[in-house]
Amino acid sequence: MNGSLAIGIDLGGTNLKVAVVDRQGRIAAQQVGPTNAERGPQPIIEDMAALANLVLRDASSCGDCAGVGVGSPGPLSLRTGRVIRSANLPGWEDMPLRDLLAQRLSLPVILENDANAAAYGEFWMGAGRDGADMVMLTLGTGVGSGVILDGRLVHGHFENAGELGHMIVVPDGLPCGCGQRGCLEAYASATSVTRRVIAAMEEGKRQEAKGAILTPTSLRPGAGPLREASRVPSSLAWDASTIADRARQGDPLCSRVWSEACIYLAIACISIQHAFNPARVILGGGMAQAGAFLRDNVIQELHRRQWSLHSDLPAIVLAELGPDAGVIGAAGLVFANCHESW
């Protein structure tokens, strides 16, 4: 595969991000537009092609383009280059995204799972760049993940490996959007942490309306799903960063929900350790905006639970590329040219 540049596309439910990346992993030009997912696939694919042409023009002095990498929500069929379906992209059913985009751009296109593309970005140019075996967990709307062993993304027989957000960490635990119960995603995504805090506050309001007198410490200590009640002020715009801040300040509800997220992340990291034996597990996404407060909590819970048979605990580190990991990784896959479907 020749060419000194590659296009990386990150197809999100909210934004469409297109970048031209050089072989050193630097973004030479970038465009971001709203996905407007409700329009269905065809206009979105047209937008992807249009933005790709824009960034190519912007970076035309930098060299030739080797091809296009697209990180897309899945499940996907990598062999046929199709999006099988997507929870956040209505109308994408068995959509031959790879070939449609290749036709429009007259360039070879690689399709990859969005979380895998981000993991590959961190592997190539971020927190995983000095090793061959790593796992990335992207703790955002859901918990996405990608696994790299011997420098290659793991896909497995059904091409859907590395969906570690759906490892079960609590038997018969909280329901997950996927239909299972007790998934890591139900405890450790930015969305689920926020949802649990808000649900507890609403329960608190209901109980106060019935005459209950709640204090911040009236939070029940058990692990019952979404039945906590608390008086945490509801005037804040709640997101994972706010919750991390308030947990750091000692708020009981936020501390408990944050701590449970870290405990189940640690338990997941132990299962990841024994499954893949990676050198490191990289934490990214909205939850990782809490930085060391996330990382150190997970490490602490990990050390409390680790085995004694071997010194093979992965290092827990923070992602380095932030929201650029997806486009950088998608472009990196073009250079690596590691897909047989090319």
Add this chain to the structure above:
Amino acid sequence: MNGSLAIGIDLGGTNLKVAVVDRQGRIAAQQVGPTNAERGPQPIIEDMAALANLVLRDASSCGDCAGVGVGSPGPLSLRTGRVIRSANLPGWEDMPLRDLLAQRLSLPVILENDANAAAYGEFWMGAGRDGADMVMLTLGTGVGSGVILDGRLVHGHFENAGELGHMIVVPDGLPCGCGQRGCLEAYASATSVTRRVIAAMEEGKRQEAKGAILTPTSLRPGAGPLREASRVPSSLAWDASTIADRARQGDPLCSRVWSEACIYLAIACISIQHAFNPARVILGGGMAQAGAFLRDNVIQELHRRQWSLHSDLPAIVLAELGPDAGVIGAAGLVFANCHESW
């Protein structure tokens, strides 16, 4: 690597098994002797060499020997060919087994984790032979496992990947010999199932001695660790097969312990599905002597818990090679010659 034969060695805590295997996976000659592990490593390595020479003599008319594969308990250092330590082999500390055996036999030697060797045997000649991506769980004294992706054993950065018996299936659950709590091994090994039934019977005796009147249904329905009490007759020689038989006949204690083993196996299979996306998970070891009663129970629990996003559930199948998987797999690794350390 030339030669139509390879030697496979299965170094167990109880028995030492040495076989000559041809390129079709057939055992041409075999010797089994007691390990007598208390003797320490040197005499055992001499026995391995002596048994290898015996089987080579027995099979000398069949062709030349390409090399020796050894499946050993671990953790191991594959790069240096050393046994780092072993719970069942006293005195094996940083033991250069590969090189010591190669010197004695004047043949190249591959060292591999025993559960990985068994998994490779099933991949090469058993229940995994028509696919490239599989996981094997050996439910015996512990829960050993091996993972094969794209036709190769997964080792990971610390060379200790695929220790799936120590995935955590119950947060803060039963203690495991490894120092963690809630490992799959604590619920689904033949040993742990037997231990749990016996502990419940002993608790029953203690309670009856104090005047409690127990019936088989007095078994508490909760999941408290080892606090069950039951009147199940203690005259039987208890092992996993007996427990499976009695569970099949409806005995409440055995049914509950057996059922929990199957539930946690199903939960582990779901996490394995999302981690590796294998075509199949192969169940072997003492628990698998229950055959379809194990397999069908695990499948039933799996179907109750599976996700709805993709049709990527692995097939759950029984191992086919029984106790020969280890020697066949170890020999197969010689033919595959897939170790850089060769």
